[in-house]
Amino acid sequence: MSQEEKRAFSRSFKLRAVKRMEAGESSGALSVELAVKRTLLYRWRDAVRQDGEKAFRRKSGRPSKTELLKREHGEEEASELA
Structure with a gap:
């Protein structure tokens, strides 16, 4: 009896x-x-x-590089406005 291999599906696939x-x-x-x-x-x-749009997004764990860049960019804009 063989076990099924667990597959990971991308958000876009889903x-x-x-x-x-x-x-x-x-x-x-x-x-x-x-x-x-x-x-x-x-x-x-x-x-x-x-x-809705939030489906299949990461809920915990290490943020992606894209998420980190968005956060950094947002913080820079906020400091420029102050």
Whole structure:
């Protein structure tokens, strides 16, 4: 008996899959095409419905370089205004 390898899906992958579901594509067919369990597709859809644009964003841990740069840029603007 073999264990399934745990896959990590990008935020954009999840959002594209949800967008296709919302456009009316069959969740079963989408599940087969993307090799993702159908229940996972429904969880992603529910997350987007609940959190909107904030869905699938990191909640904790080390911030990305992009997030750090945005913070630094915002702090510089704030100090220039003072």
